[in-house]
Amino acid sequence: MKIYSYTDLSKQNIEDLCSRTIADDDIIAGRVKSIVDSVKHEGDTALFRYAKDFDKVELQQLYIEKSEVEAIAATIPEEARKAIDTAYANIKKFHAAQLYQEAAIETMPGVTCWREARAIERVGLYIPGGSAVLPSTFLMLGIPAVLAGCKEIVVCSPPQKDGRTNCYLAYCAVLLGIEKIYMVGGAQAVAAMAFGTATVPKVYKIFGPGNRYVTQAKQLVLASGMTAIDMPAGPSEVLVFADETADPAFVASDLLAQAEHGADSQAILVSTSAQIIEKTLEQVQVQLKALPREAVAAQAIENSYAVLVENTAQAMEFSNIYAPEHLILATDAYNALIPEIINAGSVFLGNLTPESAGDYASGTNHTLPTSGFAKAYSGVSIDSFIKKITFQHISPAGLTAIGPTVEILAAAEGLEAHKNAITIRLKS
Template sequence: MLTSYLYNNLSAQDIQQLTARNTDENNDIRSRVEQIIATVKQQGDNALKDFARQFDGIELQQLYLDRDTLDRLAATVSEQQKQALKIAYSNILKFHQSQLLRENPVETMPGVTCWRETRAIERVGLYIPGGSAVLPSTFLMLGIPARIAGCREIIVCSPPQKDGLVNGFIAYCAQLLDIERIYLAGGAQAVAAMAYGTQSIPKVDKVFGPGNQYVTMAKTIIQTHTAIDMPAGPSEVLVLADEQANPAYVAADLLAQAEHGVDSQAVLVTTSQQLLDRVQPELEKQLQTLPRRDVAAKAIQNSYAVITATLDEAMDFSNAYAPEHLILATDKWQQLTGKITNAGSVFLGHLTPESAGDYASGTNHTLPTSAYARSYSGVSVDSFLKKITFQHITADGIKNIGPTVEILAGLEGLQAHKNAVSIRLSTPES
């Protein structure tokens, strides 16, 4: 099932090729997405209806669902399912509320005080995938920090189902989040609509949400015009395991990621050939029980295993891969956490499946993929905030800092900058 490689036999080029994923070498995806974006910019709502007909197989008379419709859909959710969504909502809320921090003013020198204050991004756009798998959990992961941050307006786009609606779980999450309207648009066209605006969908200041390679490419292209959270494309996991790992657990974790989509990737890095030999039949056995086994099987074909001599070597490979999700399936995880430099979210020990973070532990599951964990963090309350710096200088403060500014402005040849200080020193306000 998993093609295996020996770490000691891998060159730097081999590692670079193994850790690369979701590439678009011929620019086929970029070209198609650029066409979609251009069409949405030119034709607005009509383009979205045409794309819904083309991609979703539905004729839309209206591009949104109002609160009454969402309430009716939410009523179809069972009490048990509502309770599970409420628990997830509560845990995600608790974790993200802890991220609201107030910074104290700092007196950098006598009479010179500086500080930062946060302000919510006013209008944000949330993309909730709804293709082969509908993800109400993503709605909570994006909507909760947006509400905590205090964003004035939250625009939500999700692809329509064949009946021209969204499912009840998405609608119930809209109730929990106090969202009045969901726009029926998916894929790259939804990203374009939020970035540039249409007759129905307002332009937003920042676009959030994961998606396939087309959604990720659309976000990459529009970020010269509208901010994005991060490149968050096809999902991935790297399981770092030693001889202590349970092969059934490891196989389950690999398949949990693989069932997201055929372009997902599940990588096993292990110090034990014996463990790998035991994981392979577990993959075969568990795969047969999955409703989405065809999807998972194709993803596994695009995945692989790496055998290392030590856990340190395993961690070196993991940091090179920079996984969206990293599972440390070892009793020695406490020895490894300090060595992690690149990862979106980390799951420690044998009883911490990545599924817990996907749904209900409280951490956010909107994370950087395709090695972007080298430079991006996952979504948090901070993602929905701006930090504005303030400073105030007193009469004593301008005397203290003024000469330094005059010298620095002079050495850069910016006389007006120097004069703005000098005039205050020579004629202070009474």
């Protein structure tokens, strides 16, 4: 893990350091385009072939139905069931608070305007299941989709070696009222939901994290105009700011929690203390050896770095340029830093608030913008599953009041028919 001094870095150095570009991005893009095109033209035939090629399983059908989902869910260990129940309750409580009706506004006497929310009718949820099975993602996507009132929720997840899903995902499906899970993974799942096949329904918006293939596929179908996506979300990342009040062992655990996601994950440490950096990196090596996913985490750590800053102002400046998916403020003085945070997906405050809590059960959503997109995107929420429609009503008095304004502006733009739509009503 390299260590940089912020004061020694030029503006260009910082931009380069914060870049998430990977050398083989163009190669990945080419492969994904081939997969997406195959699914678009061959439909289910391509999905069966990719299940055999990529997942190493020969499927008899591309989904499992309600009865089988319930049977698999019934095998979940009691301890895991209770944990999922707790996470479900917390996530639901947090997201339910986002549902509200906006008030109607009278912009001038007799002119009333308002907005109403409508759920996106058909949404697709991609639940990763490759190197790590993620029931937490199912909850993070499924709960707001259900609360928003989406009429059709299509769930895709890679099949296990037996062609089925695992008990954790099945139990989440039961909790959410999802009756069918499509055993389709990777870029092919995104393509199937975007274009539709004989088996997999076409949706209007696709949600869910994934590897670089999934991310590229989402961006490709978005560019094709076939469907919307939640956000560009690539390899996961965390930036930890740690000052002299931080515990190096805690900080190391947070860096490794991120690193074990995948070899292309990034775990960035920013600190005002060279000693904290040194002790944290020592702890990283100690804790790394105890991880089952040591090899994966070690690769991610090798590709990550630490930045020594002179003060918190530099720390927040760097963080806002990096725009992390997850930002951890490992400091007792976190309250003073909150107003300085401009770009971040989700923020974890203090030495006792690890990213893991938000990943699983505190209530906030863990589907967040990566690769610097936190500068322009928010994480998934109820708002992600709805659209707002504006309404307006004008009374006779309102038409008299607003009419001349519209006539003058329409005439100024040379749009006589627009002006006449007002004039003809005023004359009546």
